Amino acid sequence: MDVNGVFIGGKYTKAQVTAKWGTPTKYWSGTSEFGLNEEYEYSNNLFRFSDNGIFNYFYVATPNLD
Numbered sequence: 001m002d003v004n005g006v007f008i009g010g011k012y013t014k015a016q017v018t019a020k021w022g023t024p025t026k027y028w029s030g031t032s033e034f035g036l037n038e039e040y041e042y043s044n045n046l047f048r049f050s051d052n053g054i055f056n057y058f059y060v061a062t063p064n065l066d
Contacts, residue, residue: 003047003058011053014038021047 001008006020017040018024026041035052044061 003060006047006055008055008058010055012049012055013053017047017049 004021006012006017014029017038021040021042024040024042026039028039030037032050034050036049037051038049038053040047040049046057046059047055048057049055
């Protein structure tokens with residue numbers, strides 16, 4: 001499963017995410033015992049990456065994403 005070419009379970013850097021989807025309206029990052037965790041928000045759409053860049057969660061509320 002993917003969202004505009006970014007695949008669930010794939011590992012991505014912030015540069016790769018912003019190159020694919022553009023600059024987010026909100027960005028959050030923090031670290032845990034497993035590594036870097038990040039959340040990107042684009043309008044009402046949320047994308048979560050954990051364990052140093054593994055795409056593991058998304059919530060899409062607008063129809064403009066595939």
